[in-house]
Amino acid sequence: MTQRTTSGARPASVLLRRGEIHSPADPFATAMLVTGDRVAWLGSESAADALADFADETVDLAGSLVTPAFTDAHVHTTATGLALTGLDLSGAGDLGAALAAVSAHAEGRPAHEVLLGHGWDAARWPERRAPGRAELDRAAGGRPLYLSRVDAHSALATTALLDLVPGVTRRAGWAEDQPLTGDAHHAVRRAAYGTLTPRQRAEAQRAARRRAAAQGIGALHECAGPEISSEEDLVALLALASAEPGPRVVGYWAERVTDAKDVQRVRELGALGAAGDLFADGSLGSHTAHLGQPYADAPGTGLAHLTEDEIATHVAVCTEAGLQAGFHAIGDAAVGTVLRGTRAAAKRVGLDRVRGLRHRVEHAELLTEALIGELAALGMTASVQPAFDATWGGQDGMYAARLGAERAAALNPFAALARAGVPLAFGSDAPVTPLDPWGALRAAAHHRTPAHRISVRAAFTAHTRGGWRAVGRDDAGVLVPGAPADYAVWHTGELLVQAPDDRVARWSTDPRSGTPGLPDLSPGTPLPECQRTVVGGQIVYDRLNE
Template sequence: MSERTDRPKTVLLRRGEVHSPADPFATAMVVEAGQVAWVGSEGAADAFADGVDEVVDLDGALVTPAFTDAHVHTTSTGLSLTGLDLSGAPSLDAALALVRDFAAARPGDRVLLGHGWDAARWPGGRPPTRAELDAATGGRPLYLSRIDVHSAVATSALLHLAGLGAVDGPLTADAHHAVRAAAFAAVTPAQRADAQRAALAQAASLGIGSVHECAGPQISSEDDFTGLLRLAAEEAGPRVVGYWAEQDVEKARELGAVGAAGDLFVDGALGSHTACLHLPYSDVDHVGSAYLDADAVAAHVVACTEAGLQAGFHAIGDAAVTTVVEGVRAASEKVGLARVRAARHRVEHAEMLTPQTVAAFAELGLTASVQPAFDALWGGDDGMYAQRLGVERARTLNPFAALLRAGVPLAFGSDTPVTPFDPWGTVRAAAFHRTPEHRVSVRAAFTAHTRGGWRATGRDDAGVLVPGAPADYAVWRTGDLVVQAPDDRVARWSTDPRSGTPGLPDLAPGRDLPVCLRTVVGGRTVFVRPGE
């Protein structure tokens, strides 16, 4: 990324396909003063050619609104890009070999950082022991977060730095927060800024124009959060909307957050057996962990509503989601349902929903900030969800279609580094959900990953290419465009141009995903693919 220029250029894009509800047949667009100024046909574009700073020949490329990733951990993502990635390790032995190689290659690192192990996918199903990690690192401090980032394993040296004893097994809750804080304390400000730049640059290269940073005292630090917001304001790149997950509403405001929200934990995660359930897990005899009760949720929603900030909660298990619903409903009885709805409070993940909690989300005006890639990675009758919950309960997870039918606003994200930035893959995952009744149309999924992210921050004027909207867009090399009829399910498609609906790429499994050629934020180009 580079420094921002003083003035965004006036640009004419022509000879392409512009995805705009203002003109379903648009092939050209004018951007001026950081906003969309006009969309229309190629024939009408000549009238603008002499009054612009730049003309971009799209050569048939597709222009869409830039994506918004509604749940991101920027610094952790950047560190995972430059650190040890275990997400592809097929076994425990392979993971330990990667740890040994990484430790040997990084002799100067004060603490070794890694991410992405998933014992549920390994033969034998067990994570590395502390003794195995001590041997692989030669006794150096090492932090390895599980793929869901709700548990971790660590070496004896890091446990000592964190003030913990010789704990065996994956660390959760406060112990996990302690070792993570000790590990990240070894990251210098310069390393942290480089990691943030790396993450935002990767987002831009994938057509992502804005991210919602979900930070908090149990996740990162105040310096990390304010440094990221400052970097995003000073350098060209994706927009960063900051959420700070703490019940201290004034602290969130002081730090520059738009909400005391994000990963304010009501529970943990299914993979780590810390999501809070009404009934026990199928593979362990307990119901997970509860970190907030309904009274605490209600008090926080009241405080945020009265302060004019968004509240939001991390809730995955069905018991945790019920806690949020009960708390928000109690808050609405105190400050008024209309005020609560107008605040657009959020629930992150919201995986285990029932018809009753779906209806409550709609009643209370809650935005569901969800991650379709979770289903692609862990869904299905043989996936991690089924291991943890049994097949029948697993099939109820991530009911995107039911949420849309009820009128619940959806905002799609990745929760990177849990799953990587992959916007078109995210749209595909929602459209081809492993449980067919939870599938939504490509058009609905695309909207949830573009306009839905803006609406989740309280803005209804963005995430769409119409005159007056922010000029946040991406240019794509793609195959044939298709139009899904409004009453169609995913399996039936129409290419009839008379539909008057802008086309989107064919994302059927096996098809190549679109390739980003250029990303523009506020009229400023933040990514151009080399050679384009």
């Protein structure tokens, strides 16, 4: 019989029985004992009988799967919550639908209220263009409106919002009646998000954490920074996550450091590192990712935001302070600059010290064999998003339009990264793509370029243990005695052990393999449904008894 515990409560001990426990410590375990905030034991039903009288609560799993909770290694929490609770244009199939959604959202709202929206993508609209400012002004009824593109690297704004940003037309990235990029975009975004009240911010953060918990996510890496959020936003999020039950939040602050005072500021914010979206370039969708060769559908090679020397100083100062460093880099030219700068820092402070801090590269999409080898040599973590390939990959996708089919096929080479020994941490970049860890695993195992596919098991590790290793923790993201009690309970179908080409390994049903199975993630099969999410022994999402 399952005894119900109120969400947020943490009984002294919980015994879970009659399920499938995904654990390398005992691949055949059907029961797990949690004491306080730690996993205490895993094993068989016969052994569980002897423990039942000592547990404060017994949960009958009725065959459900228990896994470590997922970690999403790249999230923008407040922006995700605003998209969940506000104007989300990701479902707009054409220009007219987007404008209609803006009008419906604006209707009845005060004329002075700054409206916030996200998710438009003109690359997939039949019109192949973004709305002009006059069209947006009419749709918004003259109200101030900020609309970030799906990749969050360019945006649209109405005249009423632009009027709140003095000198915006003189900033880099401004072009009359075109999407905002660069400094112009950052200034308008700051003005728009600066109108959020503490209550609105907290509501958005709670909404994002609730959605994450409902997806079996137990930890989020918040990628904050002066160009994409604010110090107040990060501090408030970390305080909320500390005070309220829900997924853990690890904060990163994306500001370049040059001395000990800068390091101290990062630490005072509560951030684990000066990393995350510290921009070395932009995005492919906005033509701002920095490439070695020009775009196929536009002139130029994108934007470089950091020099090799600036990167070297940042990495060296962070390393000497024991602070994790990291960069947003998508194009091959940007990744190359990051790696040359990190190599220069290693010459100053020592390669072992650089490797020991597991500095990060976010996205790392367009890579060569040489760049992958250098990532491995420097011990850098690749924080990557499999849903990017599912959303924009393929011969007819946005990537192929931007780069041509041949170059686009080189994007997101997960298999090559894994073979080279580059640590992988999976995330969503929400709200760019949704919080959807099983969808990410499916995208990695069924990459649109077959050579880049990895096994479901490798993808699962990258989305659980890989996220913890990326923050320097090797004791979490796995269900073994002594590990944090961060886990999720799933309703799912048959469990398999799958190879990267979607074959079920011949030895997967042999008990001697000792390999725990995972759900069948073949295209078209239903994804697992989360029944309960537990973080540190506390229930943060619960549908187990419905």
